[in-house]
Amino acid sequence: MKQLRNNIKTFLLIFLSLFVLFTGGVILQSQRARTTLFASSGENRAALAQRYSQAGSIYSSDGVTLASSDEDGKRSYSSDPQLAEAALHVVGDYTHNITYTVESLWQNELLGEGRSLSEQFLLDIQGKGFQGNDLKLSLRSDLMKTAYELLGGRKGAAVVINYKTGAVLASVSSPSVHPDQVVAWKDIPDTSLFNRAFLGEYLPGSTFKIITASALLQSNLSTKEIVTCLGSTPIIPGGVNETHANAGHGNVSLVEAMAQSCNHYFGYIGLELGDQRISRAAEQMAFNEKIEFDRFSLSKSQCLIGREDDAALTWAAIGQAAGEDIITVSPLHLAMISGMIANSGRMTETYLMESIIYPSGNESIFDNRGDLVAQIDPGLAQNLKDLMRQVVNSGTGTNAQVSGLDVCGKTGTAEAYNKEGELVISSLFTGFSNNQDYPFAVAVVLDDSTYGSSVIAGQLLAAAAYD
Numbered sequence: 001m002k003q004l005r006n007n008i009k010t011f012l013l014i015f016l017s018l019f020v021l022f023t024g025g026v027i028l029q030s031q032r033a034r035t036t037l038f039a040s041s042g043e044n045r046a047a048l049a050q051r052y053s054q055a056g057s058i059y060s061s062d063g064v065t066l067a068s069s070d071e072d073g074k075r076s077y078s079s080d081p082q083l084a085e086a087a088l089h090v091v092g093d094y095t096h097n098i099t100y101t102v103e104s105l106w107q108n109e110l111l112g113e114g115r116s117l118s119e120q121f122l123l124d125i126q127g128k129g130f131q132g133n134d135l136k137l138s139l140r141s142d143l144m145k146t147a148y149e150l151l152g153g154r155k156g157a158a159v160v161i162n163y164k165t166g167a168v169l170a171s172v173s174s175p176s177v178h179p180d181q182v183v184a185w186k187d188i189p190d191t192s193l194f195n196r197a198f199l200g201e202y203l204p205g206s207t208f209k210i211i212t213a214s215a216l217l218q219s220n221l222s223t224k225e226i227v228t229c230l231g232s233t234p235i236i237p238g239g240v241n242e243t244h245a246n247a248g249h250g251n252v253s254l255v256e257a258m259a260q261s262c263n264h265y266f267g268y269i270g271l272e273l274g275d276q277r278i279s280r281a282a283e284q285m286a287f288n289e290k291i292e293f294d295r296f297s298l299s300k301s302q303c304l305i306g307r308e309d310d311a312a313l314t315w316a317a318i319g320q321a322a323g324e325d326i327i328t329v330s331p332l333h334l335a336m337i338s339g340m341i342a343n344s345g346r347m348t349e350t351y352l353m354e355s356i357i358y359p360s361g362n363e364s365i366f367d368n369r370g371d372l373v374a375q376i377d378p379g380l381a382q383n384l385k386d387l388m389r390q391v392v393n394s395g396t397g398t399n400a401q402v403s404g405l406d407v408c409g410k411t412g413t414a415e416a417y418n419k420e421g422e423l424v425i426s427s428l429f430t431g432f433s434n435n436q437d438y439p440f441a442v443a444v445v446l447d448d449s450t451y452g453s454s455v456i457a458g459q460l461l462a463a464a465a466y467d
């Protein structure tokens with residue numbers, strides 16, 4: 001009898017302890033919900049600082065801390081100021097002064113919200129209930145720094161992706177500023193919070209000749225046709241001419257025209273093809289489509305042409321839309337186009353989030369990677385690749401050569417008038433390393449330079465492969 005009573009006592013004690021723990025967990029949970037509610041009701045800095053005081057860390061793929069909250073609840077960014085500036089537009093700031101960043105889009109995970117009750121209960125009884133989750137990104141800290149250094153404060157963007165996996169290895173926008181200044185909201189240079197790599201809407205200039213070439217290769221027109229380049233004389237009144245090769249390129253077929261970036265050739269081909277076939281080739285490469293990944297979205301690259309006359313069509317064919325015609329591209333999408341050509345015609349969805357690490361130490365890798373965004377015929381991709389190889393081997397892109405790498409690419413110069421009516425010339429390069437072990441694609445845009453992007457692109461590919 002006494003034994004039975006003891007057993008009941010033990011049982012009750014266990015039950016009571018569990019009950020207390022569980023109630024404790026529920027109280028902690030509701031406390032947490034209330035804090036969150038309180039914080040989100042007034043998005044002021046103090047509330048945000050409070051909210052992020054136990055937020056998880058953000059790491060690069062090589063394990064370098066890009067954001068973390070210390071024991072006193074202070075949130076800080078990379079201890080290397082250059083890396084902090086390079087990563088600003090992707091990592092963001094806890095005050096959410098920059099809108100689309102990991103800090104803002106992945107806030108729930110960083111704060112540890114949305115866990116299942118049982119999961120939360122287990123963390124609560126370990127005293128880790130309030131700790132957020134860590135996030136590991138696909139970015140390589142060394143490449144981020146190199147890209148930022150190479151931009152050297154000039155306005156522009158540089159992107160490196162792994163075209164096989166879709167991992168974004170570097171995405172840098174310049175000018176930038178230290179995240180602490182963004183949090184304090186002081187000394188912020190003009191346009192430095194704008195993520196040019198994701199949201200920039202650039203005129204593609206001659207990088208668009210990849211698309212016109214693709215339209216030609218898919219048409220019944222001959223790629224052997226020879227066009228005589230007239231140099232500075234326009235091809236038709238108001239149509240394209242050569243600004244940089246006054247004497248002209250002579251008699252050229254597709255291969256030489258691509259290598260030398262001959263405007264006359266592509267203007268002529270544009271007239272032969274018509275706007276529909278060029279638009280279709282652009283849409284095969286995800287123009288006029290919203291590209292989204294890991295809660296981020298790119299500004300939509302547009303190809304809306306054929307709204308003007310023949311002269312405008314010759315300009316559209318060389319990526320220099322005029323009048324009512326619109327052609328724009330974001331730097332990340334431009335890198336994805338190169339990646340698609342390198343990857344046998346498969347444009348793989350890019351990603352930034354590598355894994356989530358719970359306070360328990362469990363790491364969960366994000367899956368469902370490698371979805372196709374767009375696809376072209378492998379044979380067509382091979383033909384485009386061969387054309388782009390000539391550009392780097394012996395054409396306008398020789399500055400992108402890297403010893404030991406089979407670099408293929410396309411240069412571009414785009415001229416546009418800004419809001420003030422001034423002519424702004426930007427320099428673009430997109431390309432890739434055609435090597436199994438180094439499946440890297442790159443895009444570099446300099447907003448206000450006539451040249452320089454191909455040099456940076458080559459150095460980035462070299463750094464991606466050999467550093």
Ligand SMILES: [Zn+2]
Pocket residue numbers: 229230231242245248249250261262263264265
């Ligand atoms: Zn020419």
